[in-house]
Amino acid sequence: SAVISQKPSRDICQRGTSLTIQCQVDSQVTMMFWYRQQPGQSLTLIATANQGSEATYESGFVIDKFPISRPNLTFSTLTVSNMSPEDSSIYLCSVVPGGSYEQYFGPGTRLTVT
């Protein structure tokens, strides 16, 4: 398994600003992902965070809006840029430890945009 922490746990932000969310894992992992969970909805994959290279984004998500960094095998950040109320969601990072197909999730960051 893996222990994952996220910062901040929640935030309230003004429209037009940006927020960077951090994800820290207690062990080195190859696969790391970022998800969005809109209110009352299921999880939608935003992107795969690739260590040392550009993230791989899913359809409907773009780098300008959700830039992702992955400087090493235990850490990643997701930035939500130029926020609007529609970005109000829970953002979760997840990892797949090496040799496993099990995906573990962080506690999430609850973002409210006013």
Add this chain to the structure above:
Amino acid sequence: AQSVTQPDIHITVSEGASLELRCNYSYGATPYLFWYVQSPGQGLQLLLKYFSGDTLVQGIKGFEAEFKRSQSSFNLRKPSVHWSDAAEYFCAVFTGTASKLTFGTGTRLQVTL
């Protein structure tokens, strides 16, 4: 493309009663299947998984699930529900080549005392 259907949006059961949450998947090959639980204000916790072998798998908190290839189903069961089981439950399918999870829409479980 793979997909997951959870036909029940909301289920209410009495404490002590049995529970079954339905999950149907669409995937061309043998899927890797998961059930996660999300308590209010929490992240997702892995309940159990199926990769291969015995089609009845046991998980944490007394949950089990049965993989039925002929029905493309992976239903979650618990013989006796506790009030603390009230949460959102998500079924997910993992496509090994892409290492991505596709989630169902979730089933919200309410437990009455």
